[in-house]
Amino acid sequence: MAVKDDIARIQSGIRNPLDRRAIGAKQLVAVIGDSPSRYSKSPALWNAAFRALKMKTVYVALDVDDDRLQDLIAAVRESGRLLGLQVTVPHKVAVMKHLDAIDEKAAKVGAVNTITRMEDGRLLGANTDGEGFVQSLLAGQPGGAAPLIESLSGINALILGAGGSARAVAFALAERLEQGRLLISNRTHESAASLAAEIGKSHANVEAIDEKKILERAPGVELIVNCTTKGQGGIRKNGAGITTLEPYSALGPANPAGLTEDGGPEFYRACMSASLADIEANNRASWKLALSIPLKAGFYDLIYHPEETVFLRHGRLTGHRTLNGRGMIVAQAVEAFCSHICRDALRRAGMDNPETRAKLLEVMAKAW
Known part of the structure; x- marks a missing residue:
């Protein structure tokens, strides 16, 4: 999908406008929910982590109505720039039927808060809230x-x-x-x-x-x-x-x-x-x-x-x-970052290790 069409389709599935930085980014991670753009701390935490690790990735908040969730997930599946999503209320249960696979923990819990997009477009659901x-x-x-x-x-x-x-x-x-x-x-x-x-x-x-x-x-x-x-x-x-x-x-x-x-x-x-x-x-x-x-x-x-x-x-x-x-938001974000959404990127960069986790815990806590 062309970059321009890619952004246009994502924008059509959300209520809040994407800013210039998100539109120009080569890689994106996002949080989806009813109105995360109004209150979510996740963009500040994740963007601080990306800066600390020198990753050219931008994290954005997407306000998604229930009746637009399926369309947005379809847009994410086709977008090569999306590494993954975090999911907040009220979509943690509803989003599951739109995914290709759910890990064992999320299946048992019956809710997903983390979605990783694979290179072939498959979407994998996980849950880091409990941890x-x-x-x-x-x-x-x-x-x-x-x-x-x-x-x-x-x-x-x-x-x-x-x-x-x-x-x-x-x-x-x-x-x-x-x-x-x-x-x-x-x-x-x-x-x-x-x-x-x-x-x-x-x-x-x-x-x-x-x-x-x-x-x-x-x-x-x-x-x-x-x-x-x-x-x-x-x-x-x-x-x-x-x-x-x-x-x-x-x-x-x-x-x-x-x-x-x-x-x-x-x-x-x-x-x-x-x-x-x-x-x-x-x-x-x-x-x-x-x-x-x-x-x-x-x-x-x-x-x-x-x-x-x-x-x-x-x-x-x-x-x-x-x-x-x-503390829960920070800890689950680090787990989602290191074990799911950015795991492959960390492995390629030789940063998939306990030291990176400890660094991200500190960086995200300070970014709060």
Whole structure:
């Protein structure tokens, strides 16, 4: 496919315009999702890594609607300049049917966050979320902070959510809790039950609980992980229009009003006004629950924008240790870079080694 046609087809599958640097690049890597151009840190991390390794590659964010996903993947398949993709919400599950192969870990998780394009155009799916989560949880954080959890062996954990990221986290935890118990709660209980049943085929001590049971069961856990979008900054779609979930905590129910117009200077004010009663109810429920959870429990939020969500703030102010998703994003990005999307390029350059991984961890953490 000619370069001009190549870019035109990619552009036709996304909402945000490609910039001049991306259009002129000989090699591209991209993140696809609903609106990663608004919030994703991945371009800054990956582009810093490319500069550090002197690779002439550009990383871009692509905003992709559900009904354009198939067309975009087809364009990526035919584009010789795309090395691969990272995938974020809400496409981690939906994208799988458009790929040529899925590795064992991603198939078990049932979600893909990394796609490698082979030279013949085949697209291979993988999932690095679970590995990134565990590394960020157990390793010291950038700046010398102590790990949130010293060991996962024997602890009880609660996961909030049952989507693509939650699936990766749930399987990663189940493999390491040993005699500990894994609880999964989701707004739609059937989704939590389905995930628990899948994990239960290979790991014992997994249970789905209704949201109404969280207050009863949470005091018995040592780790709570938010894998929902409650608390995430930015604008999101809901059944009634568009809204924001930033004022909400993952520890309470959220039923925000939807507005019909996007992005004006009064948008957030209008959202707060329309959803004020619901936000207040959510925050009261969250405070009550946070106060009931023993101090030994750690609060982990996969969200990194804002850096401190309502969930994490309530955890911190009730004396708990807290951690956001920054470390996970960095760790999973390094895994995706070295083991999947850029693996062949690193091998050709003689840089496929532990030293490169360590360098990229440092470079990406600083680029945050």
